[in-house]
Amino acid sequence: MNFEKFILQLESALKAPLPGKQAQIKMSPVPIDMRRFEIDLSKNHRKSGVLILFYPESESAFFPLIKRPEYAGFHSGQVAFPGGKMEISDANIIETALREAEEEVGIDRSQVQVMGLLSELFIPTSNFLVTPVIGFLEKRPDLVPEEKEVSRIIQAELSQLLRPEIRKQKILDLGQNLKLDTPYFEIDGEVVWGATAMILSELIHLLHSAGR
Structure with missing residues (x-):
């Protein structure tokens, strides 16, 4: 399927009720x-x-996707979407996502065509309510990592995301006697779990409903 047809199908799927918790x-x-x-x-x-x-x-x-550097914080070393916290100067959460993505991976936010939103997801450990914003560019961007916030950029192919064999499971030892039986996606050698995996799960559900 070509890119233009994929975008049209995704735009159509975003108009239907989102699966939310069911997929997450x-x-x-x-x-x-x-x-x-x-x-x-x-x-x-x-x-x-x-x-x-x-x-x-x-x-x-x-x-x-981006990999966070190692630091003393909740999401140290984790794989995530470009993004971050809403600032007072942001008009809305879409502007937040675009601004943060521009800062973290060097995209030109003025060129992004926003298609819609996925379901919000609360992250108890950091007290963030995350809103995923979906958009597209008509050509491949020159992605540049912001050194302090991004240790690497992963350019993930959609067709690989839809392959069932990348979904795996293991016990994560997070220290302080906390172990989690964790489903994850293995993408480009990285373990993608937690909120990012849950958002991807809703995206996959949406794409399947669109006929992908």
């Missing part, structure tokens, strides 16, 4: 932290926007 929970670590799905929006949480950015390459669709 399939890639949730066990024991499942139900706070992810029961967030009280009146509570003092922080908002974050991430960008799922599709672009064409050799008749295929790709999207970038």
Whole structure:
């Protein structure tokens, strides 16, 4: 399938009701932290926007993931979508996702065509309510990692994401007597788990509904 046809199908799928928890929970670590799905929006949480950015390459669709550097924090060394916390100056969460992606991987946000949003997902450990924003570029961008926030950029091919063999499972030892039975995607040699995997799970569900 060519890139243009894929974009049209995805735009159509985004107009239907989103699967949300039904799809997200399939890639949730066990024991499942139900706070992810029961967030009280009146509570003092922080908002974050991430960008799922599709672009064409050799008749295929790709999207970038980033690996965080090692640091003293909740998401040290993890693979994620470009994105970050909402600032007061951001008009909305879409602007947050575009601004952060521009800062982290060097895209030109003015060239991104926004298609829609996936379901919000709460991350209890960092108190962020994450909104995934879906957009596309008409040609492959020159991706440049921001050295302090990105240790590497992974250019993930959509067709590989849809292969069932990349979905795996293992016990993650997070220290402090915390072990999680964790489903994950193995993408370009990296373990993609947690909120990123849960967002990808909803994306996969959406793409299957679109006939991918």
